[in-house]
Amino acid sequence: MGFKLGILGLGTVGCGTVQLLSNCDGRHPLLEEIEIYRVGVQNPDKPREVELAKGVLTTDLEAIVTDPEIDIVVEVMGGLEPARELMLKAIRNGKHVVTANKAAISRFGDELYTAANQAGVYVMLEASVGGGIPVIQPLKQSLSVNQIQAVTGIINGTTNYILTRMQDEGSSFDDVLADAQKLGYAEADPTADVEGLDAADKIAILASIAFDGGINREDVYCEGIRQISKTDIEYAQKLGFVIKLLGIAKKVNQSSLSVRVHPTLVPSGHPLASINGVNNAIFVEGEPIGEVMFFGPGAGAGATASAVSSDILNLVSQLISLPESSSKDSKYKIPNLNPLLASFHQKDCQLAPPEELVTRFYGRFLTKDQPGVIGKLGTCFGKCGVSLESVVQTGFQDKLAEIVVVTHDVTEGSFHKALDEIRNLEAIDSIPSLLRVL
Ligand SMILES: NC(=O)C1=CN([C@@H]2O[C@H](COP(=O)(O)OP(=O)(O)OC[C@H]3O[C@@H](n4cnc5c(N)ncnc54)[C@H](OP(=O)(O)O)[C@@H]3O)[C@@H](O)[C@H]2O)C=CC1
Numbered sequence: 001m002g003f004k005l006g007i008l009g010l011g012t013v014g015c016g017t018v019q020l021l022s023n024c025d026g027r028h029p030l031l032e033e034i035e036i037y038r039v040g041v042q043n044p045d046k047p048r049e050v051e052l053a054k055g056v057l058t059t060d061l062e063a064i065v066t067d068p069e070i071d072i073v074v075e076v077m078g079g080l081e082p083a084r085e086l087m088l089k090a091i092r093n094g095k096h097v098v099t100a101n102k103a104a105i106s107r108f109g110d111e112l113y114t115a116a117n118q119a120g121v122y123v124m125l126e127a128s129v130g131g132g133i134p135v136i137q138p139l140k141q142s143l144s145v146n147q148i149q150a151v152t153g154i155i156n157g158t159t160n161y162i163l164t165r166m167q168d169e170g171s172s173f174d175d176v177l178a179d180a181q182k183l184g185y186a187e188a189d190p191t192a193d194v195e196g197l198d199a200a201d202k203i204a205i206l207a208s209i210a211f212d213g214g215i216n217r218e219d220v221y222c223e224g225i226r227q228i229s230k231t232d233i234e235y236a237q238k239l240g241f242v243i244k245l246l247g248i249a250k251k252v253n254q255s256s257l258s259v260r261v262h263p264t265l266v267p268s269g270h271p272l273a274s275i276n277g278v279n280n281a282i283f284v285e286g287e288p289i290g291e292v293m294f295f296g297p298g299a300g301a302g303a304t305a306s307a308v309s310s311d312i313l314n315l316v317s318q319l320i321s322l323p324e325s326s327s328k329d330s331k332y333k334i335p336n337l338n339p340l341l342a343s344f345h346q347k348d349c350q351l352a353p354p355e356e357l358v359t360r361f362y363g364r365f366l367t368k369d370q371p372g373v374i375g376k377l378g379t380c381f382g383k384c385g386v387s388l389e390s391v392v393q394t395g396f397q398d399k400l401a402e403i404v405v406v407t408h409d410v411t412e413g414s415f416h417k418a419l420d421e422i423r424n425l426e427a428i429d430s431i432p433s434l435l436r437v438l
Pocket residue numbers: 008009010011012013014040041042043044046061075076077078079082100101102103127128131184185186187188298299300301304
């Protein structure tokens with residue numbers, strides 16, 4: 001066997017990867033060149049779904065990333081530290097890195113890429129976004145000749161699974177989340193999924209590739225799905241929408257982008273509206289290609305292992321074609337990194353201030369059942385330049401009238417100014433939900 005792997009982590013993704021690499025039948029023949037040499041875990045006594053040869057399992061992860069025998073380090077342990085430190089150490093020791101860790105890449109991508117480019121090794125991250133869906137390499141390679149205008153994605157499997165089951169079965173949020181955890185979709189701390197943080201990591205990574213620049217992760221606007229109620233799902237359906245947690249990265253003008261995550265009403269005819277369950281989809285708009293959508297399983301052992309293993313295979317294909325002389329000097333270092341595989345940022349991307357962003361809004365208002373209340377709402381919106389696409393009053397909740405409004409495109413600033421006025425109206429009881437509309 002030609003190339004030795006050191007795998008950090010043997011949980012959902014680690015086990016899936018070991019399983020895939022241990023059964024090469026019917027897969028690419030280059031996989032036969034790979035040896036699972038060491039696997040690092042926290043608790044060596046934990047029962048595992050895979051069997052490893054004697055001596056492979058270790059708790060000494062430091063020894064893996066510095067072991068001169070190892071060619072490729074596969075980081076599937078998750079978390080920020082020690083994952084960052086271990087990846088950096090692996091790179092400085094001349095190892096190529098494959099990672100599924102979007103939290104680390106979205107925050108430390110620049111640092112890791114710079115170190116890797118200096119060391120002449122690759123950092124591969126296909127599994128970090130969209131699970132098994134090939135999207136990182138297609139953006140870096142096949143679509144890189146396009147000028148990208150927008151990348152819009154359902155990029156968290158757990159929340160899409162939860163929203164789909166809430167919509168189809170009327171299930172409760174907590175029950176469905178527990179199922180997503182059992183199925184291995186959710187993060188170790190599912191808050192990252194539910195609060196939209198995982199999707200924010202992923203849209204930051206997609207934006208940095210699509211728009212070829214570093215994104216400051218802390219600047220990504222982020223709202224999760226905890227506040228989505230059955231009532232809003234039903235209203236959305238009546239109005240011809242479905243609610244999805246979207247990551248959106250969009251060119252606002254020549255110099256700035258909008259990069260954000262929030263639950264969004266998606267028109268039921270839009271290709272993203274039909275993406276259900278754990279599936280993810282990434283909808284890319286570019287010039288000259290037009291619209292392209294990548295679709296598939298966004299989480300889970302097998303799907304993610306497919307992405308991790310494809311990165312390993314890509315690396316093996318590079319290593320195997322190294323000239324004899326370079327492999328003598330340094331076993332791993334690649335003298336001229338392939339620019340379509342290597343990661344680097346040309347610049348830092350500027351993000352537009354949130355109040356300047358333009359979108360449609362959905363708002364649900366509870367009001368006293370007084371004559372003229374719809375008119376008063378309309379006047380407040382009108383005064384702030386917010387024009388309304390539809391206004392419906394369909395029900396009552398505890399003697400309060402429920403009014404649902406969908407606006408035309410408006411700046412976030414104008415919409416919030418109108419809301420400030422509306423909150424001061426005597427007839428307004430509360431505003432239970434405000435969502436954006438695609
Ligand atoms: N689950 C999924 O569907 C997907 C996950 N990812 C990403 O893949 C990565 C792994 O996720 P997943 O497999 O679900 O995570 P798990 O929690 O299932 O597994 C994590 C593994 O890493 C080991 N580990 C964690 N911290 C340490 C440490 N400090 N020292 C030694 N070992 C450690 C654990 O050891 P032990 O077993 O001994 O506890 C465990 O084997 C994450 O970055 C995640 O975001 C990406 C796409 C999809």
